[in-house]
Amino acid sequence: MPEHSRHVAHQFDDAQQQFEASILGMWAFLVTEIMFFGGLFAAFFVYITAYAAGFAEGSRHLDVLLGTVNTAVLLASSLTMVLAVRSAQTGSQGGQIGFLALTMLLGMVFLGIKGFEYTHKFAEGLVPGRSFALTGPNAPSVQLFFSFYFAMTGMHALHMVVGEAILAVLLVQAWRGRYTREYFTPVEISGLYWHFVDIVWIFLFPLLYLVARHQ
Numbered sequence: 630m631p632e633h634s635r636h637v638a639h640q641f642d643d644a645q646q647q648f649e650a651s652i653l654g655m656w657a658f659l660v661t662e663i664m665f666f667g668g669l670f671a672a673f674f675v676y677i678t679a680y681a682a683g684f685a686e687g688s689r690h691l692d693v694l695l696g697t698v699n700t701a702v703l704l705a706s707s708l709t710m711v712l713a714v715r716s717a718q719t720g721s722q723g724g725q726i727g728f729l730a731l732t733m734l735l736g737m738v739f740l741g742i743k744g745f746e747y748t749h750k751f752a753e754g755l756v757p758g759r760s761f762a763l764t765g766p767n768a769p770s771v772q773l774f775f776s777f778y779f780a781m782t783g784m785h786a787l788h789m790v791v792g793e794a795i796l797a798v799l800l801v802q803a804w805r806g807r808y809t810r811e812y813f814t815p816v817e818i819s820g821l822y823w824h825f826v827d828i829v830w831i832f833l834f835p836l837l838y839l840v841a842r843h844q
Contacts, residue, residue: 648814655818659825662788666829669784670836673777677841683770687778688842690755690771692746696838699742703827706735714820717803717813725803725816732823733796736789743786750775778837785833788826795819 677684709732716724754762757776761768799819802808808816 648817651814651818652821655821659821662825666781666784666832669777669781670832673781673836676773676777680767680770680773683767684774684841685843686767687755687771687774688837688839690750690753691778691838691842692749693838695742695746696834699739700830700834702735702739702742703830706732706739707824707827709735710820710823713799714813714816717808717816718810720810722803722806722808725808726800729796729800729803729816733793733800736793736796740786740789740793743782747779774841781833781837785826785829788829792819792823792826795822 709728713725713728713732716722716728750756754760755775757772757779761772761775763771765771796819799808799816802815
């Protein structure tokens with residue numbers, strides 16, 4: 630059967646069915662991720678309402694410039710990921726390799742900036758726990774803010790690391806010429822994951838860096 634190429638798993642009738650099943654599976658996974666991050670966002674809104682002054686004080690310790698740069702970096706990485714998917718769809722091996730590598734590079738820049746922010750927070754003693762250095766009437770609620778900050782941005786960074794690993798596999802496979810006009814499903818579904826991670830940051834940045842400090 631011509632439709633049943635080496636890229637089509639035995640449980641599927643043809644490449645189109647496999648593609649649709651893969652897309653549906655990724656969306657089902659992303660729904661669980663939305664519920665996970667949704668729970669964190671809901672908890673944050675509950676506590677920011679109760680401890681507005683402390684959350685505002687904590688947010689003012691964040692570097693808005695670095696957060697803005699990281700937002701621009703992730704938006705750029707979404708563009709390069711779209712171009713990588715388009716290159717796979719059109720069978721451009723050079724485009725796949727170039728844009729996947731550029732997406733990985735932008736992801737590493739994001740993680741590097743976030744690592745710098747974390748290091749700065751450790752140096753300032755703003756990591757929740759016994760060594761938390763901030764004092765004053767709002768200190769407990771500021772510590773609660775940073776608990777959310779590290780939990781939410783840390784989970785996002787973990788998803789970024791997973792995304793980098795996925796991109797690395799795609800890059801190797803693209804180098805080997807695996808993805809063609811007839812078969813580009815892994816690139817497409819990985820693009821969905823990468824865009825989801827970017828969208829999460831689009832919500833995290835204004836919430837932690839902008840909204841909280843103006844409460």
